[in-house]
Amino acid sequence: MSTLINHPSIPNRQIWAAVGSMAMCAAMLIASEFMPVSLLTPIASDLRASVGMAGQAISISGLFAVVTSLVIPSVTSRLDRRNVLVGLAGLMLVSLVLIAEAGSFTTLMAARALLGITVGGFWSLATATIMRLVPEESLPKALGVLYTGNAVATSFAAPVGSYLGGVIGWRGVFWALVPIVAINLVLLLVTIPSMKSERSQGNGNVLSLLGRPHVASAMLGVMLTFGGAFAVFTYFRPFFESYTHADVAELSMLLLGMGLAGFAGTYGASAIMSKRLYHLLMGLPVALAAVTIALLPSGHNFWAVAALVIAWGAVNAAIPVAWSTWLSKGVKDKPENGGGLMVASIQLSIMVGAELGGTLLDHYSIGATFIGGATLLILSAIVVGNGRRLQPRAE
Incomplete structure (x- = not known):
């Protein structure tokens, strides 16, 4: 280039x-x-x-x-x-x-x-x-x-x-x-x-990459992971208001703690990414699901919620780092097409996740929203498995 x-x-x-x-x-x-x-x-x-x-x-x-x-x-x-x-x-x-x-x-x-x-x-x-x-x-x-x-x-x-x-x-x-x-x-x-x-350079249609089994599996994992995360993240404010009864100042503190924890999560994931990539791709959504579910029984205790939200922010921030690293390894020959497909997959998962979370909130409860998001996260870990299906056939 x-x-x-x-x-x-x-x-x-x-x-x-x-x-x-x-x-x-x-x-x-x-x-x-x-x-x-x-x-x-x-x-x-x-x-x-x-x-x-x-x-x-x-x-x-x-x-x-x-x-x-x-x-x-x-x-x-x-x-x-x-x-x-x-x-x-x-x-x-x-x-x-x-x-x-x-x-x-x-x-x-x-x-x-x-x-x-x-x-x-x-x-x-x-x-x-x-x-x-x-x-x-x-x-x-x-x-x-x-x-x-x-x-x-x-x-x-x-x-x-x-x-x-x-x-x-x-x-x-x-x-x-x-x-x-x-x-x-x-x-x-x-x-x-x-x-x-x-x-x-004749790289073809972005969607043509889905013809590669390891890319198709990875994109399914991406969508389930980000969909589950955003089904929860989008509706944190209603949870903080209805469960934790946080005022505006407390709400801002919780969201700031979550955001700042993201720096630690990004740094920590980057430090071990080269040796533990596939372990992280499977383990991070499981950890995020566990923290999400733990918020429900702890929701009435502000400091317990604060600790869990900080953990949630750190784990969530590590996820895009892990998938970006996979992209550099899994689609080496067509990185731009792979990047476009990754953007599309993540944005589609945000759309579906927010819609799922909102539907569960309107028809059931915020607890149903969190459980639905956690379920998608667990499914993503199952798709990733030991990581073999995410590796190109040549490997």
Whole structure:
């Protein structure tokens, strides 16, 4: 693959400024996509919807992200990569304004659909863009910068959103994101150099990878794992309110503890990944299911819940690290197609998981939601097994 770093007109400082702008975009996307998790109750009340219906705002963005991640490589094949990324950031900006001004549940869902297009498009193109921006020896550092934006938003979006929602209202939270995203859009336009699309190397349709048995098994494992996790994660606020009776300050503390624990989970998983990859792919969802179930009998004790939520955050953060590592080993010959398929699988699982959790919450109870999520996590561990079915036949 060619790289722009050798072009004499592009200074090194601009290259890293571009990487930083993309990391900022990643942070804004994560914050925008998952902010409703900490604001479900007030959003539902204001728009006269059930909490389960409000949770579908997570689902609809996932649906559009799935479709986008599968089609955007061919749709944008002749377009300048910079213009595509700037356009996606523009869609995010429009989405945030529509969410903040939403007068009905239908408007909210339409705005979240636009956000889903941005999510699917950005993450499908992000790694390939970074690979074209920096030389091969700097790629790990550049990807680390990109995913730092992801980690920061994952840690702070929910607790900050919860706190600010109590101060300025849920609409104010989304309005607060608008100027930040506008600045990010300008930075992307200024820092990312013109990146004319490279000619296709004939990698074929993204879905063709499912013809490989080990990839099909892995994607099933991915969907069950992330689906189970998001069936639970999406509805943590109703659990904290109904079981733990947490006020806004306590809720923010719980979500912040969960987010900060993610740094420890990411670091711990990375330290042992090379030797224990398949053990982690099977063990992490089992551990997450166990912690989820343990929350139910402990739900009325704030400090017990706090300890379990911290454990939940650490385990959950290690899961995408494990699956990303599998991707680098399991689809070495077609990493971009594999990445697109992974994005689609994860986003589809978010959609299905949030829908399942909301349905169980509306028709049964929050306990049923947690049990349903835990069941999917256990099924994912069964699919992974000892890891043999996830390994290419050549191994």
